Amino acid sequence: MPNNSHITVIQDNYIKNKAYIDLAKHYYDIKLADINSVSYEDITKSVVIIVQVDLNDPNSLNRLKEIMALPERRHIPTFFLLHEFSRREVVQATTLGATDYTVYPCPDRNFTFILENLINKKVEKAWKKLSHVQEEALKVSLKVVEKTFHNASKGLEVSQEEVKDSCNLIVEATAKDGLNDWMDAIRQHHNSTYRHCMMACGYLVSFGMLIGANKADLQMVAVGGMLHDIGKAMIPLKILEKTSELTPEEVKVMENHPVDGKIILSGANWDKAIIDIAAHHHEMLDGSGFPDGLVGDEISDIVRTVSIVNIFCDLTDKRSYGPTMTAEKAIETMLSMENQLDSTLVKAFRPVVLSDDN
Ligand SMILES: [Fe+2]
Ligand SMILES: [Fe+2]
CATH class of the missing domain: 1.10.3210.10 (Hypothetical protein af1432)
Structure with a gap:
């Protein structure tokens, strides 16, 4: 994997707790990207994508649909941080293609457990060769x-x-x-x-x-x-x-x-x-x-x-x-x-x- 591999965090400007970014920094460099300006390169060079956007905002949701539908994105584990544990949010995240999700804020160990699993999934795929x-x-x-x-x-x-x-x-x-x-x-x-x-x-x-x-x-x-x-x-x-x-x-x-x-x-x-x-x-x-x-x-x-x-x-x-x-x-x-x-x-x-x- 090239040295410039990173975790992309896709956000909107909805105010949220972002303490997880410090945890994620232990694994890879972090690219913070606004949902409206995230680049194709940010996506395709990601080891994992973390999504923290307001799924109730139609603009964010539409843009997220486009990003998640990119063929290259489909190979990249994508971790959704949900606002609340409602059936609606869970269905939305999984329909969009979330590989895993959690409600955030959550205990640090829950966040890192999921993130590590997703990183390993990507890495173990590369081991197949x-x-x-x-x-x-x-x-x-x-x-x-x-x-x-x-x-x-x-x-x-x-x-x-x-x-x-x-x-x-x-x-x-x-x-x-x-x-x-x-x-x-x-x-x-x-x-x-x-x-x-x-x-x-x-x-x-x-x-x-x-x-x-x-x-x-x-x-x-x-x-x-x-x-x-x-x-x-x-x-x-x-x-x-x-x-x-x-x-x-x-x-x-x-x-x-x-x-x-x-x-x-x-x-x-x-x-x-x-x-x-x-x-x-x-x-x-x-x-x-x-x-x-x-x-x-x-x-x-x-x-x-x-x-x-x-x-x-x-x-x-x-x-x-x-x-x-x-x-x-x-x-x-x-x-x-x-x-x-x-x-x-x-x-x-x-x-x-x-x-x-x-
Ligand atoms: Fe040493
Ligand atoms: Fe050493």
Whole structure:
């Protein structure tokens, strides 16, 4: 999905509670559009359309009929916020083609539950182009990542078996069908934590395959990629998903995630290498990283590899801090960090993300 994908909110000037817009901003950029001036492009580039107009106003209703009847609109999940729960409004919304509706205002969790379902519907449709093995690996790993982060945040056990099984599926899918379609599908997912973990996991497996790693090592790097940021489960969502610049206090909370990751995984008795990845993937060769300021050989090869892949994912993902970079620019940037990153490894990683003609 292109980076300019958005949620379009179609409104009229009827005064209403618009607090839901802040909730929707967590998922995609928001385009606010007046019902009388909403453009064709606003509609066709939407991941989801939210409609909040007065269905009793004949002008709004007529215009809405035209919009909803557009053939391109029919493929886009459309969420109606109704003024009241009356048979008339419900019938109007469903006749117009609403995919789902709720009366608004409603509790935040009701709104986000419906919105997430609609976004997933759109995304899962795009997964259909994947092979069966790839689709299965995505579905299973999505559930495992969600459950693992949830359990970690609640102090519950993080099941090694489930994580390892889902990583085996990812290794199998990458070996059989390659990485490209899989990465395209992951990049479409709205949950930035899932997207980041799975991108890291996919690139690490692919990198491992390129250098001829055995099956056990491939599974290990896949698990390392999936769990390297498990400590972020302890960061409050309002900091984790903040789209503006973090305050110095918030940066401190954010930078504590390797410490929390080590605590979570040590408590559940994970392999030393996996704990090392979670604890040290933000260390830099010149000692400028965190949390322990490790230097040179104190950082293992596998941790160096994960930190390179981690930075690459951050630089090229749509929700990273700062502008999104192309793969080429990201590799160039990482090569310029020669005191901090292992440039031999960056060069070895290059073919995973760039073909020879780049
Ligand atoms: Fe991290
Ligand atoms: Fe990360």
